[in-house]
Amino acid sequence: MTRHHRTPRILGTLLLVATAALTLGAGDRPAAAARGTTPFDRVVPAPASVQQGGAPYEISRSTRIRVDGTSGSRQVGEYLAQVLRPSTGYPLPLTTTGTGGIRLALGDGPFGAEGYRLTSDSRGVTITAGRPAGLFHGVQTLRQLLPPAVERKTAQPGPWAVAGGTVTDSPRYAYRGAMLDVSRHFFTVAQVERYIDELALYKINTLHLHLSDDQGWRIAVDSWPRLASYGGSTQVGGGPGGFYTKAQYQEIVRHAAARYVEIVPEIDMPGHTNAALASYAGLNCNGVAPPLYTGTNVGFSSLCVSKQETYDFADDVLRELAALTPGRYLHIGGDEAHSTSHADYVTFMDRVQPIVARYGKTVIGWHQLTGAHPVKGALAQYWGLDSTSAQEKAQVVQAARNGTGLILSPADRVYLDMKYTEDTPVGQDWAGLVEVRRSYDWDPGTYLPGVPASAVAGVEAPLWSETITTAADIDYLTFPRLPGVAELGWSPAATHDWDAYRLRLAAQGPRWDALGIGYYRSPQVPWAS
DSSP states (O other), X not given: OOSSOOXXXXXXXXXXXXXXXXXXXXXXXXXXXXXXXXXXXXXXXXXXXXEEOSOOEEEOTTOOXXXXXXXXXXXXXXXXXXXXXXXXXXXXXXXXXXXXXXXXXXXXXXXXXXXXXXXXXXXXXXXXXXXXXXXXXXXXXXXXXXXXXXXXXXXXXXXEEEOSEEEEEOOSOSEEEEEEEOSSSOOOXXXXXXXXXXXXXXXXXXXXXXXXXXXXXXXXXXXXXXXXXXXXXXXXXXXXXXXXXXXXXXXXXXXXXXXXXXXXXXXXXXXXXXXXXXXXXXXXXXXXXXXXXXXXXXXXXXXXXXXXXXXXXXXXXXXXXXXXXXXXXXXXXXXXXXTSOHHHHHHHHHHHHHHHHHTTOEEEEEGGGXXXXXXXXXXXXXXXXXXXXXXXXXXXXXXXXXXXXEEEOOHHHHOTTBOSSTTOSSOBOTTOOOOHHHHHSOOTTTSSTTOOGGGEEEEEEEEOOSSOOSHHHHHHHHTTHHHXXXXXXXXXXXXXXXXXXXXXXXXXXXXXXXXXXXOOOOTTSOOOO
């Protein structure tokens, strides 16, 4: 079955989590949150290590945010102030002097690229990290230690107490992503930036933008202008479509970077290319441009592998996109190329992968890339199902053993466009119905038997947009499943426990209400009434 085809143990200090799950009923936990102090065992993703206890710190009108003078510390401090000022009504000035308050400091320690330590007592809160990204992730934990009303944009009564204790935290996987399909339906810059803000709350550090497909081309390319002006002029079901100018794309990149989210742009090739084929006749083997396409079938389009013009096109597009993208990766697609012969597919991938390297980027492709010759350092994004053939899985496993890294996106686990139940008003069901527990209850480290643990780069939750048209649709399908995927990517395997997680997830509901996120109230989760 194809990706888009439509058919009608908690250890050590984290023992606190399991203990809370056993001793507190669903009705007890919302009451604890209402008292204004959210305990550490509610944080999503689950921290690596927690030592809870001691007097809380209460943020007040006299609280200052102390930064260490570095640009990274100051940037994160400004972000934190922007979160806290509207709801608390406090000025929360940034300062490099004094004691107490909320302190953000870069320093030496076993933090890695994204880890942090957060300590809280009656004197203040200190977040320490080796790099600014770690400070930023520590701020996300601090947000969850405050009452949900802290997320509101108008002054709230408080109090704003942070429980006493220490968190020492760092991610399990370096790649923790989500994907937004802006090709089937187009989403504005503001809508994409809103999604980035939501991802950052759960320490997601990558947004994969699916910028081209049969139904629309969404990024301006100076050397091939009709790709956007004509190829981007429609979407599924018709309508105006749209595309990002280079300046708009760079604004998305800047917004993401300020939240330590890396943008991974995708140009899907050699299939999923009707928008490009309709824009330029020469990309077709017969020299005839097909009409624009607004349906949802897959596998019918292909670039002409034998033409030099195809590689001129790929070189120009990837060169311009690489120049706009400071991140490490360019995603070249490669899935569902059913109209491309296997020999042509291998030829195409062998010629296009070196183009990516020429412009200083690393290749990502869907896992069909493993049927060709993945270049050294390439990542393959696996979207198969439990029912995917043993032969296809074996191909992926062998590539991983040969050094190809894997991003795990199993469609029947983490494709956010799958319906929760038969009655879900938007979404698809070709990969099955995916309730919250199914999305959470698997281990990336053991999902594909035979894959070396070192080959798993991380996880990504894609959201395809055949049926979604609004930010409300995005929120409804993303929440509450995304936080679980984020936890799979961030938290140690030893913290993985559905019974404890569902209680922590329930505590997120009031926060989403405060943020204006309309979510699916799964009956598997004991939401606060």
